[in-house]
Amino acid sequence: MEKIELDIIITPEFVDDSRVYSITSIQVPNVVTQGKTVEEAKKRLREALELYFEEMPEEKNNVIKISRIDNNAPMISRMLI
Secondary structure, three states: OOOOOOOEEEEEEEEOOEEEEEEEEOOOOOOEEEEOOHHHHHHHHHHHHHHHHHHOHHHHHHOOOOOOOOOOOOOOOOOOO
């Protein structure tokens, strides 16, 4: 299977007084999961995406490929005002 690079978003949340991390990909936003640690969340997202692309292989061709040289690539950042 061809490898693809995806940009991910990790969001810390609290569930029942415990911290969990929700995680998704910018290119495949309809696949979302979470874990108790960032590492667990990443592992679960990898597994979820592998299953997603296994069921819908044509979607892998639709993933937006972002070049590191592209100055118009989306960025994720944070700003306090």
